[in-house]
């Protein structure tokens with residue numbers, strides 16, 4: 001049986017055309033700054049965002065953590081949504097790699113707005129850590145693939161500047177957001193000091209991420225990348241995949257979004273499936289299962305028997321994606337507790 005794999009937008013495989021671009025890539029030693037294909041990708045992405053510079057990185061985790069280290073020193077604190085990737089899915093990296101404390105906040109759909117942030121900047125007092133950085137995520141992952149309205153990012157940005165904070169955007173799925181909103185990368189970039197993007201999610205590359213910002217910040221970030229083990233040599237083969245994806249795979253994200261809407265409409269009809277969002281903005285479909293009917297793991301098993309793979313996380317299912325939101329302690333899989341459980345204080 002041919003399986004349709006909707007567990008994640010990371011399970012893509014490079015297309016024959018992408019493999020050919022990788023095969024034919026001109027390469028050099030990138031740690032020496034001599035890989036022409038990496039240099040071309042970095043210039044191209046910086047230009048796309050209207051920024052001075054960009055640094056190729058191994059993964060979204062690496063580029064996010066390069067930003068945390070860039071903006072903060074040990075003992076500092078960053079403000080972030082409680083469902084964000086940086087604080088839930090990066091193995092405790094802010095603490096482990098940068099000595100940074102994470103202050104998690106709540107906000108609608110995985111997004112933060114000024115009222116969620118106000119009053120959370122600590123005063124200058126030797127008792128307190130220094131609040132240094134605010135991180136947003138666009139699109140939101142656990143938030144359900146939501147797209148930040150540009151004005152909301154601008155509001156948060158203005159507030160952060162006034163509060164003396166640096167601003168980082170985890171844009172692992174930023175191209176999904178831009179395609180869905182019909183927005184320009186440059187407008188988003190004006191709201192942040194640094195942005196990370198990923199090539200290995202919906203864009204279909206095997207590897208690759210990028211941090212974007214000012215020339216001075218990216219020079220520091222390059223040093224941090226080396227410190228974090230991300231200095232690559234003939235990385236042009238990977239950069240070539242990213243260049244190919246930017247040219248051929250961005251516009252087609254709209255197909256993914258349409259498919260996700262079709263999928264959600266189908267799930268809505270199924271008995272026992274609840275909480276399918278009325279509006280699917282991008283490529284992620286999260287829903288819950290009526291605990292009287294079954295668990296997310298059981299549902300995923302039944303789907304698998306019918307040739308479709310979805311990802312049960314706790315009690316939530318996501319399809320690109322996963323398939324079951326935690327029902328306050330009724331997670332089928334307590335090894336990965338969902339933010340709902342956590343917020344409800346379920347042990």
Ligand SMILES: *Cc1c(COP(=O)(O)O)cnc(C)c1O
Nearest residue numbers: 059060061062085137141170172
């Ligand atoms: C996938 C993802 C990342 C990066 O993950 P890597 O696997 O390290 O590339 C970062 N942020 C968000 C929101 C993500 O979904």
